[in-house]
Amino acid sequence: MEDAPMKLYTNLFSPNARKVHAVAHALGIELETHTVDLRAGEQRTPEYLALNPNGKVPTLVDGDTVMWESNAIMCYLAGKGDTELWPKSAKRYDILRWMFWESNHLTNTLNVLFGQKFFSGGNPDQKVVERATKDFRKHAKVLDAHLANNTYVTGDTLTLADFSVGVAFGYAVPLELPLEGLDNINRWWTAFSATDSGAILLPG
Numbered sequence: 756m757e758d759a760p761m762k763l764y765t766n767l768f769s770p771n772a773r774k775v776h777a778v779a780h781a782l783g784i785e786l787e788t789h790t791v792d793l794r795a796g797e798q799r800t801p802e803y804l805a806l807n808p809n810g811k812v813p814t815l816v817d818g819d820t821v822m823w824e825s826n827a828i829m830c831y832l833a834g835k836g837d838t839e840l841w842p843k844s845a846k847r848y849d850i851l852r853w854m855f856w857e858s859n860h861l862t863n864t865l866n867v868l869f870g871q872k873f874f875s876g877g878n879p880d881q882k883v884v885e886r887a888t889k890d891f892r893k894h895a896k897v898l899d900a901h902l903a904n905n906t907y908v909t910g911d912t913l914t915l916a917d918f919s920v921g922v923a924f925g926y927a928v929p930l931e932l933p934l935e936g937l938d939n940i941n942r943w944w945t946a947f948s949a950t951d952s953g954a955i956l957l958p959g
């Protein structure tokens with residue numbers, strides 16, 4: 756009997772969910788999907804909270820396994836096979852380093868900008884925007900310096916780290932991210948976001 760397809764609870768408005776879609780595409784994994792209606796609050800229903808008590812997307816269900824946290828889901832999917840995106844070598848630790856960096860530094864500043872620009876009823880707090888924009892620039896400079904000597908985030912091949920870190924840069928225009936002069940990021944992101952999988956990271 757064939758295994759049932761894995762099911763992703765998702766919403767394409769979510770950058771964290773798009774990371775998972777992009778990685779699944781790169782791996783050639785077909786996922787059954789259920790769009791969680793975030794506007795209607797479906798993420799806070801008892802049925803959904805039983806799967807993901809954080810009330811967030813994405814969530815992956817694979818038989819008895821329920822996974823949440825987009826970066827963990829990406830590792831889980833890639834771990835199903837043999838792939839350079841998530842090699843079975845010490846390079847994994849470097850990939851994880853950048854995935855943790857993304858969720859701790861880059862995404863934190865992005866979430867603030869997201870909240871101020873999209874969910875402040877058109878009345879963003881300029882001081883908060885300024886501070887988060889400055890923080891974003893500080894973190895982006897770290898990545899830019901690293902990319903001066905690396906084609907991709909963890910060396911000369913595309914890995915999960917590119918998907919994890921890359922999704923932020925799709926918001927360069929709507930969030931007015933300060934990327935001037937960060938030529939290495941611009942080179943890397945322009946090439947990556949033009950690929951079929953990279954393009955899935957872009958907000959629709």
Ligand SMILES: N[C@@H](CCC(=O)N[C@@H](CS)C(=O)NCC(=O)O)C(=O)O
Nearest residue numbers: 769770771810811812813824825826
């Ligand atoms: N660290 C989590 C963050 C998930 C997250 O923040 N999801 C947002 C969309 S990007 C969400 O579901 N928000 C709905 C809500 O908070 O009500 C991950 O990477 O999966």
